[in-house]
Amino acid sequence: MSTKQSRDLSCPVVHHSPIPTDEDRIPLHSPEFAADPHRFYREMRSRYGSLVPVELAPGVSATLVISYRTAVQILNDPDRFPADPRTWQQSVPSDCPILPLLEWRPMASRSxxxxxxxxxxxxxxxxxxxxxxxxxxxxxxxxxxxxxxxxxxxxxxxxxxxxxxxxxxxxxxxxxxxxxxxxxxxxxxxxxxxxxxxxxxxxxxxxxxxxxxxxxxxxxxxxxxxxxxxxxxxxxxxxxxxxxxxxxxxxxxxxxxxxxxxxxxxxxxxxxxxxxxxxxxxxxxxxxxxxxxxxPLANLLITYPRQPIVIDDVWLPAHQPVVISMAACNNDPAVRSADLTGNRAHLxxxxxxxxxxxxxxxxxxxxxxxxxxxxxxxxxxxxxxxxxxxxxxxxxxxxxxxxxxxxxxxxxxxx
Known part of the structure; x- marks a missing residue:
């Protein structure tokens, strides 16, 4: 494996070049995001496409899925995208504020x-x-x-x-x-x-x-x-x-x-x-x-790829959180219709x-x-x-x- 490939696989989201730094990540925990998330989703879509480098908490990086079709592909592939966080959480500090919410527990949604x-x-x-x-x-x-x-x-x-x-x-x-x-x-x-x-x-x-x-x-x-x-x-x-x-x-x-x-x-x-x-x-x-x-739960349905995998021309590394944005995917212009009455095809x-x-x-x-x-x-x-x-x-x-x-x-x- 080349040096560049090795470096690429170490990053939770690689949009070709340059590799995103912590400064490039969009903090989903900020008051600004909470105040107007749909503006952020539009800007994410324009800048990144379907997969976005984000931060769930200070220092906790992840990939946010904002494409409806990409989300469906991931959610219907539990063999390659399992919901078990045990390998990931070994690298997360014990005082991380979101760890108690995401850590492995003996239940279906984490297994x-x-x-x-x-x-x-x-x-x-x-x-x-x-x-x-x-x-x-x-x-x-x-x-x-x-x-x-x-x-x-x-x-x-x-x-x-x-x-x-x-x-x-x-x-x-x-x-x-x-x-x-x-x-x-x-x-x-x-x-x-x-x-x-x-x-x-x-x-x-x-x-x-x-x-x-x-x-x-x-x-x-x-x-x-x-x-x-x-x-x-x-x-x-x-x-x-x-x-x-x-x-x-x-x-x-x-x-x-x-x-x-x-x-x-x-x-x-x-x-x-x-x-x-x-x-x-x-x-x-x-x-x-x-x-x-x-x-009510805008961003969740978290999975952790078993191995590095390319989705939509983006490298997703193994055992790093891939978060489905139900809110952004539901409003994806590729699938969104004007009249929602009676439509229950949301995520x-x-x-x-x-x-x-x-x-x-x-x-x-x-x-x-x-x-x-x-x-x-x-x-x-x-x-x-x-x-x-x-x-x-x-x-x-x-x-x-x-x-x-x-x-x-x-x-x-x-x-």
């Missing part, structure tokens, strides 16, 4: 081969065991109870007072988690997502989840952890705890942002506000618009072997939450201090910091 199959069968069965009809009743009841706490005030923060507590309680119901354990889970999950004292949050979350698994081993119920424990795959307590952790992480962060981002769209975009409230378009149409344009749920197994459940919770709120408070208006929403910085999520609203006060509903 390949026979391990993946075993874990995937168990988590899919546990999700499928949730009674959707009963879950709709649970979410409707939670929604009304929460709306009753602020409907007479004429104003509310829909994240703090509505979406987060609704989603958190809904997930706890699916997991059969008692309040004393769920409080610890909330604290640990928040620390992980925000990357603030992530290691302590990781430890607190692990302890809380093991407490829940131990409880369900002794007193099984009709819930996700009990189904995992009883599945023929034979998961041990540690494996079950990590799968429960994934349900918390994706079930809360993804679901919360999906509800809130969709409410922002409905209330601020005249195409949806009048149509949804007037019955021409459904909340499902608004949800799919968000899943196209601002998916927000993933595709292939690692596609989300909880799509129906996520749609149900989001639709119930949105429909109940708009039924009770149809004249809701956004009340942002400067009129512009503020987005939380972070390489993976698309999340508002707050969603303050005003509305004509109304009397509480009967539960």
């Amino acid at each position: 390949a081969g026979a391990e993946f199959t075993r874990y995937r069968q168990a988590i899919t069965a546990s999700i499928d065991s949730v009674d959707l009809f009963a879950m709709r009743g649970v979410v409707d009841k939670l929604a009304v109870e929460l709306i009753n706490t602020f409907c007479a005030d004429g104003r509310a923060d829909l994240i703090r007072q509505y979406a987060f507590p609704l989603v958190f309680d809904a997930v706890n119901h699916m997991l059969g988690c008692p309040p004393e354990i769920s409080a610890k889970v909330a604290a640990g999950t928040a620390a992980l997502i925000e990357g603030v004292d992530a290691e302590a949050g990781n430890q607190l979350l692990g302890e809380a989840l093991m407490s829940l698994v131990t409880l369900k081993r002794a007193e099984p119920g009709r819930d996700i952890p009990s189904t995992l424990l009883q599945h023929p795959s034979g998961l041990d307590d540690v494996e079950v705890s990590h799968h429960v952790s994934q349900v918390y992480g994706s079930g809360i962060e993804f679901q919360l942002n999906l509800i809130v981002n969709t409410l922002l769209l409905i209330v601020t975009d005249v195409r949806f506000g009048g149509s949804v409230l007037g019955g021409n378009l459904s909340s499902r149409d608004a949800l799919d618009e968000v899943l196209f344009n601002d998916p 927000a749920w993933g595709i292939g072997a690692h596609a989300c197994p909880a799509q129906s459940l996520a749609y149900l919770i989001a639709e119930c939450a949105i429909d109940q709120l708009l039924d009770v408070l149809p004249e809701i208006e956004i009340d942002l201090p400067d009129g512009t929403p503020t987005w939380r910085p972070g390489p993976f999520h698309r999340a508002l910091t707050e969603l303050p609203v005003t509305f004509p006060p109304t009397s509480p509903l009967a539960v």
